[in-house]
Amino acid sequence: MKMKKIFSMAATGILSISLLAACGANSGGESAESGGSAEAVSLRLAHNQPEDHPVHTSLMELSKLTEENSDGNAKIEVFPNGQLGQERDVIELVKSGTLDMAKVSASALEAFDSNYAIFSLPYVFQSKEHYHHVMDNSEAVQEIFQGTKDDGYVAIGWYDAGQRSIYTADKKVESPADMSGMKIRVQESPTSISMIEAMGGAPTPMSYGEVYTSLQQGVIDGAENNETALTNSKHGEVAKAYSYTEHQYVPDVLIVSTNMWDKLSEDQQKAIQDAAAASSESHKDVWKTAIEESIKTSEDMGVTFYTIDKQAFIDAAAPLHETFKADNETNAKYFEDFQSHLE
């Protein structure tokens, strides 16, 4: 804990200095409203995946396209591997304007803005097509993405992060009864905590960076994530049974500090926004291929994938939908909006 704080403070210090330099360079340019030729900016973007992860590939594409679209007037430098902190840390850095951008899971954002809860609601998306359609077209998503402006950040794009399922050291999970007494790591999201309770397990929230060691040491009995957790994050070395509960599709979200965003010219904003949209689109294929490879690699690591009948889990999670909708009108409106995208 202490180490984390010190690290976080050090990261804040380094970033503040570099951001000040960037602001200095930018201040000579025309104002954002003019859409004119603001001076070149270089934005720092942090995320927690390794460099061989498909999301890193697509963030490098974002970086390349931003530079191209802006004729070099806007650049994005990507810092992978959680080197600037875990998701909670980098969200705080972006909110305070110390870091320009981050790619984080929508579940991590729920601790900062309760409107993000809907993305963690189990089985809120009924298929990949439904999920993609909502993420690309829904007004509710745009409202949630823009809704945090006064809180220091906005979301300007999303990346497919697949479906999440339960994996354990060696136990196949076929029904909520199988989860009884099992400590399952979840993201630091209140909805994900309630989800594991409803699915019969004992939720253990922790940051992603702690999961491998916790599995290895038996602090937790299992976790839940997409297949890249087994390979890119090596969890398949210590967890050998992956059961397709497919309980969530939680998007990865690209956030940018309001402070920095408002300093950019309209042209720079558009260059980044277009790059985000294009890299989100191309990421869908990048992701699909990566998952196919991940499954093969995991099997070579000795992981068994179990296809199960999900109905008992869907039924167990259903009351969460009712509680969510009954909680407030905004929730009910967003829920209805998501469902309206079912084809």
Ligand code: GCU
């Ligand atoms: C996914 C997601 C990460 C997140 C992780 C987690 O891998 O892409 O951003 O940190 O889930 O379970 O914490």
